[in-house]
Amino acid sequence: MEVKDFEAFVAVAEELHFGRAAARLHISQPPLSSRIKQLELELGIQLFERSTRSVTLTDAGTRLLVPARKVLGQVKIAENLAGAIAAGDQGVIRIAFAGASSQRSLPRLTRAVREQYPGIELQLQSQTYVYTALEKLLDGSVDLAFARLPTPHPELESRVVEIEEILCALPESHPRAHEPSLSLADLYDEDFVSLPSDAGSILQATMFALCVTAGFRPRVSQVAPDSATVLALVAAGAGITITLSSAMPVQQVGIVYKTLRDIRPSHMFATLTWRRDDSSPALAKVLAASELILPTPDLSGFTMK
Numbered sequence: 159m160e161v162k163d164f165e166a167f168v169a170v171a172e173e174l175h176f177g178r179a180a181a182r183l184h185i186s187q188p189p190l191s192s193r194i195k196q197l198e199l200e201l202g203i204q205l206f207e208r209s210t211r212s213v214t215l216t217d218a219g220t221r222l223l224v225p226a227r228k229v230l231g232q233v234k235i236a237e238n239l240a241g242a243i244a245a246g247d248q249g250v251i252r253i254a255f256a257g258a259s260s261q262r263s264l265p266r267l268t269r270a271v272r273e274q275y276p277g278i279e280l281q282l283q284s285q286t287y288v289y290t291a292l293e294k295l296l297d298g299s300v301d302l303a304f305a306r307l308p309t310p311h312p313e314l315e316s317r318v319v320e321i322e323e324i325l326c327a328l329p330e331s332h333p334r335a336h337e338p339s340l341s342l343a344d345l346y347d348e349d350f351v352s353l354p355s356d357a358g359s360i361l362q363a364t365m366f367a368l369c370v371t372a373g374f375r376p377r378v379s380q381v382a383p384d385s386a387t388v389l390a391l392v393a394a395g396a397g398i399t400i401t402l403s404s405a406m407p408v409q410q411v412g413i414v415y416k417t418l419r420d421i422r423p424s425h426m427f428a429t430l431t432w433r434r435d436d437s438s439p440a441l442a443k444v445l446a447a448s449e450l451i452l453p454t455p456d457l458s459g460f461t462m463k
Contacts (some may be wrong), residue, residue: 239365
């Protein structure tokens with residue numbers, strides 16, 4: 159049996175008139191009559207009692223009407239779902255996030271998407287470092303990632319959603335804790351708390367590059383697996399570190415954050431990043447929502463690297 163068979167049967171059963179049923183289906187009456195006869199032959203049962211005056215359902219036809227309506231109802235649901243998927247109103251978007259900036263921006267984005275597009279399911283995957291999120295994006299494990307510039311992959315496209323200032327974090331008991339700003343060159347003899355050098359952290363690489371540019375290699379006294387632990391160790395007096403303004407809410411007790419004079423770059427750029435060739439309508443809807451809730455900040459005066 160085909161869907162058209164169910165449609166023909168239900169139309170005749172509800173109209174109890176072949177002419178009206180044919181008009182409802184936008185076909186002529188003879189093909190409809192032929193379809194019903196063929197359906198009765200295939201099923202081996204009579205569905206209608208016909209006379210020159212009336213059409214009525216047989217007992218078998220009456221019993222078949224309920225499941226036939228259910229079939230058509232399920233077909234309609236499938237058609238509506240397919241249309242919603244094609245329009246981007248239904249779908250699954252996998253989002254990778256890492257770092258303090260994403261922990262602030264991510265809830266705003268997910269809330270907006272769930273309010274505007276409740277049919278889009280968001281699957282969130284936490285990563286320790288940004289580079290891991292980019293790897294997952296490249297291999298197709300996720301569809302969207304919170305990352306940072308630079309994104310050295312031509313197959314990826316990014317949009318800046320936040321400007322993060324590079325800061326120095328010190329224990330609040332540090333002798334320089336009350337200075338309004340610091341020169342990185344003056345910190346050459348300090349102990350540093352660092353992320354692992356082999357983890358691929360953009361922040362860790364930036365810290366080392368800035369120190370080398372300032373004329374020294376940082377003396378790492380302790381290594382921590384993530385930024386939250388790094389800041390906790392700084393607050394405990396284990397050393398100082400280079401961090402970002404977005405990380406300040408992570409650790410507030412026992413720690414101070416100072417701007418650094420004469421460093422280049424002085425900022426980093428948090429982004430939303432996706433594959434250029436991803437034509438998912440649902441992703442397009444999520445990106446559209448992100449432009450409203452996480453607009454691109456004013457980048458004039460900044461060097462994008």
